Amino acid sequence: MALHQAGRLMEADGLYRQVLEADPSHSDALRLRGALAYQIGNPAAAVELLSAARKVDPDNPEVLTLLGLALEASGNAEGAEKAYRRALTLAPRSPEIWNNLGALLRDKGRQQDAAEAFGRAVVLKPDYVEAYQNLGVTLYRMGKLDASIAAFEAGLDVAPGDADMLLNYGVALSDAGRTREAAACYADVLEKAPDDPDALTNLAAAQMRMEDLAGAEETARRALSLAPDSAGAMANLAMVLAAGRHFEEAEGLYHDALREAPDFADIWGNYGNLLMAADRLEDADVAYSKAAKLDPAEPRHAFQLGLCRLNQGDLRKGWALYESRIDCGASVPVETPKAPRWQGDALPGKSLLIVPEQGLGDEIRMLSCLTDAVGAAGDGATVTVGCDARLAPLIRRSFPKVRTVSREAASAHKADFSIPCASLPNLFRRNLGEFPDRAGYLRADPALVETMAERVAALGGGVKVGIAWRSGLMRVRTQAALTAIAQWEPILSVPGVTFLNLQYGDVDAELAGRPVSVLDDVDLRNDLEAAAALTACCDLVINMGTSVGDMAGALGVPCWSLLLKPDWVTLGADRHPFYPNTKVFWRMPDEDWPAVLSRVAEALAATA
Incomplete structure (x- = not known):
């Protein structure tokens, strides 16, 4: 035992063997030699020795726990669970056995049972850092982010500097939308371990969500330099580069990553995102299909494939796959009292x-x-x-x-x-033939429109053009999909036009010195009745594919939407099927916005 504790395992094993040669039923020697066999990675021998120890000492919870570990390592999960549960009948207040059982159940996919086991472990031992870590990870896998975060926070109260706990805490915070707090967690890890590739990779992802693509690229390159053979590090840098529309270098990295990890579904899915952004829809379809085949239980892959099919105009398959949006969290319906799903049939009296x-x-x-x-x-x-x-x-x-x-x-x-x-x-x-060709289905308040029309007429002559140049949503996609008002100078210089602001939010600083009329008393964000009336008074609306354009299209107002190609809302068409009065100006994958805005300015000059 002294040699065993000192790490001199082969010498210890020799002495245990001598004891067992003299006394084959020596319970301590069987237990300790079995533990040693498990420790050196020989689970088959460990199972044999510990099974013998159990026959000699059937009510020893330590023997049963070790046997459970050995059975689990040898692939006998059912036998391991039986051993742990038998051990718990003998030692029901052992936090270590509850933790071991939880780990087994989690690996078997029984997340709820695992969470309960880890919960018992931390109740029995409130400073049990490993169990808090396991509990937090399990709750995260169950999608219970708030509970997962609380578990990690409890664990960090016990062990504030635990790097693994901080890393997982950061991942949970990130998924909960608390990106800046997540980035702070990764920074804490990197203070203690500046070359931790996992912390660097996660920090790069957080920086990307915070729109800091330059910082994300620098961090991701550092992570890859530290782990040059890591498929995850390659794919992470590729994702950052793709967000910045550096498609060629990103694609090369995805190829390298997939050579290292050809069965990694998430890499195939992210590669599909790149191909979609590059308007290579058939290639994207192949990548998404591969991801969905490798991980059919992950609804995000089906959702991405659905968007790709919609982009290709395959509406039947596309809409069917689009139903996965709910399971993957891309859409969150309000929870209502349960009722059967309507299938489109008549509902007399219902x-x-x-x-x-x-x-x-x-x-x-x-x-x-x-x-x-x-x-x-x-x-x-x-x-x-x-x-x-x-x-x-x-x-x-x-x-x-x-x-x-x-x-x-x-x-x-x-x-x-x-x-x-x-x-x-x-x-x-x-199919596209089922879209009505009539323009508009919403009606603004006629009295409000009449009042608003008088105000708009007083602003000046010429064509009345409402504009919106960005979205209220901030996400990585905005850097490529949205513009700044400064880029609109060619449009705002077109003569014979009275420009009206339809951009909600605080725009005074952006519009200072620019020829755009602002009706200060109209709350474009919160008073949609007034916003609709003002929109209805425009001869034309120009926007970046935001809700401003949706409002114009729904009212039947002529609208120009400036979109990154491809955009699934056009359903593979060059027009906007939902809005017959909306014309699409595409930004192609190899273009920048000034080129598109120049085309729009030319079209507006002709219209004016």
Whole structure:
């Protein structure tokens, strides 16, 4: 035992063997030699020795625990669970056995049972750092981010400098949208271990989410220099480069990463994202399909494949795969009382709730299917639309047969049937021929439009053009998909045009000195009735594919949308199927925005 504890394992094993030659049923020698066999990576021998020890000493929880570990290592998960559970009947307050059982259950995919086991371990031993780590990771895998974060925080209270705990805590914070806090965790790890490739890789991802592509690239390159054969480090740098539209170098890195890890589904999925951004849709389809085949349980791959199919104009398969948006968290429907999913059939005397789930622009776009939904539900059906409260007056005016309920109230609204809002196209828009060719389906308040028209007329003559040059959402995609107002000088220099601001938010500093009229008393973000009336007074709206363009399209106002090619909302067409009065100006993968804005300025000059 002294040699064993000193790490002189072969000498210790020789002495244990001598003891067992003299006394084959010596329980301590069987137990300790079995533990040593497990320790040096010989689980088969460990199982044999510990099974013999159990026969000699059947009620020893330590023997049963070691046997469980050996059985688990040899691939006998069922036998290991039995051994752990038997040990717990003998020592139910052992945190170590609960922790071992939890690890086994987690590896078997029984996450809820594993979380309960780890929970028991930390209750029994409040300073058990390993169990807090295991509990946090398990809750994270279950998608319970708040609980996962709380577990990591409890563990860090016990061991504030634990690098593994900090790293996993950062990952959970990042997924919860607390990116700056996550970056601080990774920085803490790097203070203690400046060359930790995992911390560097995660920090690069956080920097990318914070729109710091230059910092993310520097960090990702450092991570790769420290782990040049790491597929993860290669793929991480490739993802950063792709976000900056450096497609050629990024693709080379993805190829290298896939040579190292050809069965890594996430790398295939991210490679598909690059190919999609480069408008290589058939190649992207292959990559997404590979990811989905390698990891069929991950809904994100099906969702990405669905967007690719929609981009290719394959609406039937695309909308079906688009249903995965909910499972992968790309869309979060309001939780409502359970009701059967509506399949588009008539509902005489029944009620239907259309469940809100996405942002304002998406919500406006999907309302284009509302007339079809009301018609399919038929006379005698009650159709209620859960929606952003700002949209409710517009919806009620435009669809008199429809009731509305706010997002908050929708969570308690009972109906006979329900359907998420963005699932309506899967029922009513399965090919481009099913899109109506009429322009507009929302009606602004006529009295407000009349008042607003007088104000707009007083601003000046010529064509009235509303503009919006960015989004309120900040994400990596915005660097490539959105513009700054300074880039719009060629457009704002077109004569014979009165420009109106439709960009919500604080824009005074951006518009200072520019020929754009701002109606200061119109709250474009919160008063959608006024925003719709002002939009309806425009002869043309120019936007970057934001909710401003959706509002214009839904009102039937002529609109020009400037989009990165490809954009799935056009469903593989060069026009905008949802909005017949909307013209698309594409930014091709090898272009920059000034080239597109120059084309728009030329078109506007001709129109004016």
